[in-house]
Amino acid sequence: MTRRDAAAAGAVVALGAVVLAGLAGLPAPGDARSAMAALIASTAVQARHATDVVATVTFDYRGFDTIGEELMLLAASVGVELLLRPLRDEALKLRRAARIVAPSPSAATRWSARQAGVLALVLGVALAAHGHVSPGGGFQAGVALGAATLCVYLASHLPGLRAVVPDHHAAIAEGAGAAAFVLLGGVSVATGGAYLENVLPLGTPGRLLSAGTIPVANLAVALAVGGSFATVLKEFVEQAVGEGRGG
Amino acid sequence: MTALAYGTVAVLLVAGLLGVVTTRNLIHLVGCLAVAQSSTYVLLLAVGLRSGGRAPVATGAPPPTAFVDPVVQALALTDVVVGAVVTALLLALAIQAHKRFRTLDPRDMRSLRG
Numbered sequence: 001m002t003r004r005d006a007a008a009a010g011a012v013v014a015l016g017a018v019v020l021a022g023l024a025g026l027p028a029p030g031d032a033r034s035a036m037a038a039l040i041a042s043t044a045v046q047a048r049h050a051t052d053v054v055a056t057v058t059f060d061y062r063g064f065d066t067i068g069e070e071l072m073l074l075a076a077s078v079g080v081e082l083l084l085r086p087l088r089d090e091a092l093k094l095r096r097a098a099r100i101v102a103p104s105p106s107a108a109t110r111w112s113a114r115q116a117g118v119l120a121l122v123l124g125v126a127l128a129a130h131g132h133v134s135p136g137g138g139f140q141a142g143v144a145l146g147a148a149t150l151c152v153y154l155a156s157h158l159p160g161l162r163a164v165v166p167d168h169h170a171a172i173a174e175g176a177g178a179a180a181f182v183l184l185g186g187v188s189v190a191t192g193g194a195y196l197e198n199v200l201p202l203g204t205p206g207r208l209l210s211a212g213t214i215p216v217a218n219l220a221v222a223l224a225v226g227g228s229f230a231t232v233l234k235e236f237v238e239q240a241v242g243e244g245r246g247g
Numbered sequence: 248m249t250a251l252a253y254g255t256v257a258v259l260l261v262a263g264l265l266g267v268v269t270t271r272n273l274i275h276l277v278g279c280l281a282v283a284q285s286s287t288y289v290l291l292l293a294v295g296l297r298s299g300g301r302a303p304v305a306t307g308a309p310p311p312t313a314f315v316d317p318v319v320q321a322l323a324l325t326d327v328v329v330g331a332v333v334t335a336l337l338l339a340l341a342i343q344a345h346k347r348f349r350t351l352d353p354r355d356m357r358s359l360r361g
Contacts (some may be wrong), residue, residue: 008268016261023253023290030298031248037295037316044317045305053303054315057321069325077331083339135304139324143331205305232335239342 026081030126049202050132058137060091060218063196066217067182070224074178081171084235110155117151128222131210138218142225149230150237160242165230172229180220184213250294259286269319273341277334284330289324295319 027033044056058066105113124144131137149170153161188197196213203210266280270276295316303317341351348356 005269009265012261012264014266016257019260020257022255024249024255026253026294028249029252029293032295032297032316034295034316037314037318040317041303041314051305053317054320054324055304058318058324061318062321065325069328073328073332076336079340080335083343111313133340135302137324139328220321232265234343236338241346 008145012015025027045205048198048211048214049205050214051206052132052134052137054135055132055137055211055214055218059214060198062197063185063217067185067196068220070178070221073225073228074174080232080235084133084239085116091129093213105154105157113151113154117148117155119231120148120151124148124222126224128218129215131218132214133206133208138221139225141218141222142227143229145226146229146233153233153237158237161237163232167214169180170227170230170234172227173223175232177222177224177227181217182197184217186221207215252289256286256290256293259289262359263344271352271354273344273353274338277337277341280329280337281334283332284326291315291319291326313360 014186016182040053040057040061044061045051048060050056054223092161104110105116121144121154124141126141126148127136127144149161149165152164156163185196188199190200193199196217198212198214200212200216202212205211209215260283261340263279263281263286266282267276272278295318297313297315300313300315303314303320344356345351350356
């Protein structure tokens with residue numbers, strides 16, 4: 001460790017002490033008495049008929065923020081694609097790598113990756129469909145769906161991944177999901193309501209078809225996030241193969 | 248409980264930042280940043296905790312009075328998304344830096360020197 005490292009480490013530890021002193025001024029964990037939390041807890045289920053109160057917060061009370069969160073994810077995925085786009089010399093290398101017959105993964109890897117992939121797929125669909133009645137939702141579902149595409153890569157290497165997720169399909173899913181989410185908010189504006197206000201029947205809380213637009217938003221977000229993760233993971237995998245490693 | 252929760256926050260933050268300032272490897276740096284950021288998840292959940300509180304999912308039976316704070320849980324969701332996004336972008340930048348300089352050690356990247 002150099003002297004510069006030691007000085008930097010000293011500064012970080014000092015910062016930690018300041019943060020700890022600041023945290024000591026907060027109410028003790030377990031004593032949360034936020035008026036907003038109490039209000040939401042007592043009204044959210046009656047208002048939106050979604051038994052998962054976090055989903056109501058995410059897609060109703062702060063629905064507009066969630067649109068921003070989704071667009072941020074979209075922007076980041078576009079950024080990764082731009083940063084990792086194949087340059088002229090790399091495009092050649094990638095084409096050459098595509099022709100190389102990669103060593104097949106071992107039987108154990110193939111079997112485990114297939115089981116995990118099916119589980120991730122089912123989990124993703126279940127989380128998206130039940131996000132308004134139980135913990136979960138579009139973002140979590142999208143991550144599970146993205147993980148499923150990575151399992152395809154583990155089970156069958158790059159050709160398998162390209163067959164299951166052809167070029168641009170993940171990007172189209174990502175864009176379509178994000179657009180559907182943004183337009184869903186616009187539907188209520190067109191009918192005279194506020195942005196992302198509910199426009200569908202609310203149904204009985206706890207049922208699959210309930211909570212109005214929240215399950216629709218969950219499905220759109222699952223598509224967008226799944227597409228983002230699949231796009232980004234595929235970019236990284238192609239980099240690894242193009243570099244002659246991981247391949 | 249206070250010491251455990253807030254102590255964990257401070258330890259995660261300091262450990263992550265210590266890694267960030269002392270590491271000589273950009274990939275390692277991204278991992279350390281993720282550790283530092285995970286302290287904010289613990290902080291958000293600790294701030295919204297209520298002793299005896301249930302998860303904010305209505306089950307129908309008792310009236311939903313003793314929920315933990317659902318607002319900070321929704322914020323933690325945003326926090327996780329931001330963490331994933333930052334990690335992906337930084338890793339992409341690390342790949343580009345490695346292509347340009349053939350190293351992941353920031354000391355050997357001449358045009359990055361101050």
